[in-house]
Amino acid sequence: MPRLIDSRYTPLIAVALIALLLPLIFPSPYYYRIGALVFIFALAVIGLNLLMGFAGQVSLGHAGFLGIGAYAVAVGPTHLGLPSWFCIFAGAGASALVAYAVGQPILRLKGHYLAVATLGFGIVISIVLTNEAGWTGGPDGMSVQRLVLFGWPMHGSKIWYWIGAGTLLVGVALALNLIDSPSGRALQAIHDSEVAAQVLGVRVARKKLSVFVISAVYASVAGSYLALLNGHVTPDLAGFMRSIELVAMVVLGGMGSVFGSLVGAAVLVVLPQALTSFHDYEHMMLGLIVMGFMILLRRGIVPALGAALTGRAL
Amino acid sequence: MAEFLQFLFSGLTVGAVYALVALGFTLIYNASGIINFAQGEFVMLGGMTTVFLALVGVPLPLAAVVAVLAAVAVGLLLHRFAIEPARGADTVSLIMITIGASIFLRGAAQVVFDKRFHSLPHLFGTDPLRIGGAAILPQSLVVLAGATVIVVLLWIFIDRTLFGKAVIATAANRLAARLVGINTGHMIGFSFAISAAIGALAGILVTPITLTSYDVGTLLALKGFAAAMLGGMGYALGAVVGGLLLGLLEAFSAGYLSSKYKDVVAFLVILAVFFVMPQGLLGRAKVERV
Numbered sequence: 001m002p003r004l005i006d007s008r009y010t011p012l013i014a015v016a017l018i019a020l021l022l023p024l025i026f027p028s029p030y031y032y033r034i035g036a037l038v039f040i041f042a043l044a045v046i047g048l049n050l051l052m053g054f055a056g057q058v059s060l061g062h063a064g065f066l067g068i069g070a071y072a073v074a075v076g077p078t079h080l081g082l083p084s085w086f087c088i089f090a091g092a093g094a095s096a097l098v099a100y101a102v103g104q105p106i107l108r109l110k111g112h113y114l115a116v117a118t119l120g121f122g123i124v125i126s127i128v129l130t131n132e133a134g135w136t137g138g139p140d141g142m143s144v145q146r147l148v149l150f151g152w153p154m155h156g157s158k159i160w161y162w163i164g165a166g167t168l169l170v171g172v173a174l175a176l177n178l179i180d181s182p183s184g185r186a187l188q189a190i191h192d193s194e195v196a197a198q199v200l201g202v203r204v205a206r207k208k209l210s211v212f213v214i215s216a217v218y219a220s221v222a223g224s225y226l227a228l229l230n231g232h233v234t235p236d237l238a239g240f241m242r243s244i245e246l247v248a249m250v251v252l253g254g255m256g257s258v259f260g261s262l263v264g265a266a267v268l269v270v271l272p273q274a275l276t277s278f279h280d281y282e283h284m285m286l287g288l289i290v291m292g293f294m295i296l297l298r299r300g301i302v303p304a305l306g307a308a309l310t311g312r313a314l
Numbered sequence: 315m316a317e318f319l320q321f322l323f324s325g326l327t328v329g330a331v332y333a334l335v336a337l338g339f340t341l342i343y344n345a346s347g348i349i350n351f352a353q354g355e356f357v358m359l360g361g362m363t364t365v366f367l368a369l370v371g372v373p374l375p376l377a378a379v380v381a382v383l384a385a386v387a388v389g390l391l392l393h394r395f396a397i398e399p400a401r402g403a404d405t406v407s408l409i410m411i412t413i414g415a416s417i418f419l420r421g422a423a424q425v426v427f428d429k430r431f432h433s434l435p436h437l438f439g440t441d442p443l444r445i446g447g448a449a450i451l452p453q454s455l456v457v458l459a460g461a462t463v464i465v466v467l468l469w470i471f472i473d474r475t476l477f478g479k480a481v482i483a484t485a486a487n488r489l490a491a492r493l494v495g496i497n498t499g500h501m502i503g504f505s506f507a508i509s510a511a512i513g514a515l516a517g518i519l520v521t522p523i524t525l526t527s528y529d530v531g532t533l534l535a536l537k538g539f540a541a542a543m544l545g546g547m548g549y550a551l552g553a554v555v556g557g558l559l560l561g562l563l564e565a566f567s568a569g570y571l572s573s574k575y576k577d578v579v580a581f582l583v584i585l586a587v588f589f590v591m592p593q594g595l596l597g598r599a600k601v602e603r604v
C-alpha cells in the first residue's frame with residue numbers, strides 16, 4: 001500500500017475513481033451539472049497552480065484566458081461559421097499566443113508588481129469583451145451554439161460531466177508529467193529562488209514564459225467548456241472576481257498540489273450552491289469560510305491534511 | 315483650455331480618493347507586509363454608515379464621526395480576528411484572508427444596509443464654480459482639501475511623534491523594532507485602524523459626487539492597489555503621486571480618447587511605467603538575497 005500512496009500517479013487514480021464513483025451517490029441529475037462545473041474549474045485551477053504553486057508566479061488576471069476560450073466558442077460558430085470543436089482549439093491557440101506576447105514583458109516583473117500587471121491584463125480583456133458589443137453582445141453576453149461531435153449534439157449536464165472528467169484526467173496526467181520532468185524541477189527551483197535557479201543554469205525567463213503559456217491553455221479550454229455547458233457567455237466570466245475565485249481555489253486546495261486543485265475547485269463551486277439557502281447571508285458565510293480555511297489550514301486543505309495524516313507537524 | 319481644466323479637476327478629485335485608498339494600502343503594507351484587499355470596504359463603510367445614520371436623523375457631522383469610528387472598529391476587529399491568528403502565513407494566504415474579509419464585509423453591508431445607490435448632501439451646495447471656463451463642483455474642492463489635510467496630518471504624525479517613529483521602525487525592520495522595545499503587534503493593529511479611518515473619510519468626502527453602494531469597495535481596492543504600485547509599494551509619497559496620476563490618466567483618456575476604454579488606457583500606462591521602472595515611480599530596486 002505505501003508504494004501506491006507515494007506513487008506519483010496517485011492524484012490521477014484518485015481523480016478517476018472520484019469521477020467514476022460520484023454518480024452513484026448523485027440524488028438527482030442536477031448534481032451532474034455541479035460535478036461538471038467542478039471538473040471544468042479544476043482544469044483551469046491546475047493550470048494556474050502550475051504557475052503559482054510550482055513556478056511561484058502569481059496571476060490575478062487568469063480569468064482573462066477563461067474569457068478568451070469562452071468567447072472563442074461563442075464568436076467563432078456564430079460570426080465566422082466555424083465548427084465549435086475547432087474553436088476550442090482555436091481559443092486555446094489564441095490564448096497561448098496572447099500569453100506568449102503578454103508574458104514576455106510581464107513576467108519580468110516580480111511579486112506584487114506582477115500581480116498588478118496580470119490584474120491589468122485581465123481587466124483589459126473583460127473591458128474589450130464588454131465594449132465590443134457587435135461581436136460579443138456587450139454586457140448581456142451572447143448565446144453559444146451547442147457542440148456537435150460526429151453528428152451528435154453534446155447537450156446536457158451528464159455528457160459534460162463525462163467530457164469534463166475525461167479532459168481533467170488528461171490535464172492531471174500532463175501536469176504530473178511536467179512536474180516530474182527536468183522542466184518541473186527547474187520551475188520548483190525558480191519558485192524557491194530565481195537568482196539561485198539562474199546561477200544553476202536554469203533559463204528562468206523562458207521557463208516562466210512556457211509555464212504561463214501552458215496555464216493559459218488550461219484556462220482557455222476550461223473557458224470553452226464552461227461556455228458550451230451553459231450555452232451562454234457574459235463578460236463576467238473574464239472579470240476580476242473570477243480571477244480572484246481561481247486564485248482562491250488554488251490557495252484553498254493547496255499551492256503546489258495537483259489534487260488540491262480539484263479540492264479547491266470543489267469547495268468553491270459547491271459552497272455557493274449550498275449557501276444559496278441562506279439567501280442574504282450567502283456572501284457573509286462565504287467570506288467567513290474562506291477566512292476560516294486560510295487561518296486554520298494556511299497551507300491549503302490537501303497539504304495540511306496530508307501533513308496531519310502522515311503525522312508531520314502542520 | 316476650459317475642457318482641459320474640466321478634465322484636470324475631475325481627474326484630481328477621483329485621483330485624491332485613489333490616493334487615500336493607496337495610502338491605506340501602503341500603511342498596512344509597511345507595518346505588516348500584507349496587501350489588504352479589504353481596503354476598499356473601509357471606503358464603502360464610511361459612505362454607507364454616514365448615509366444610513368443621516369437617514370435616521372443623526373446630524374451629518376456626528377454621523378460622519380460615528381462612521382469613521384465604526385470603520386476603525388472594523389479595521390481593529392479584522393486585525394485581531396483574521397490577521398493576528400494567521401501570523402506567519404505566507405503572502406498569498408494573507409491576501410486571500412483579506413479578500414475573504416472583503417467578501418464578508420460586502421455581504422454584511424448588503425444585509426445591514428441595502429443594495430441601492432445612496433448619496434449625501436453636498437457640503438457647499440451643487441452650484442458649480444466657474445474657473446477658466448470649467449464648471450467645478452464645490453464638493454470636488456472639499457475632496458481635494460480633505461485629502462490634503464489628511465495627508466499632511468498623517469505626515470506630521472508619522473514624522474514628528476514618537477509613536478509615528480515606532481511605526482516607521484516597524485516598517486523598516488520588524489525584528490529590530492521589537493528588540494528596541496516596540497510592540498510591533500500593536501503597530502500593525504494601529505496601521506489597520508488608521509487605514510480604516512483614512513478609507514472611511516475618503517468614502518464620506520466623495521459620496522456626494524460618486525454615490526455609494528454596498529459594492530463600491532472592490533473597484534476602489536483594485537484602483538488603489540494599482541495606484542500604490544504605480545507610485546512604488548511602501549512609499550507614502552508614491553501612493554499619493556500614484557493615486558493622483560491614475561485619476562488624471564482616467565479623466566484625460568476618458569475625455570480625449572474613449573470613455574469606454576479609460577481603464578484600459580490607465581492600465582497600459584501603468585504597465586509601460588513598470589517596464590521602464592519595475593519598482594514603480596518612486597521605488598528603489600531591492601537585491602534578492604539567496
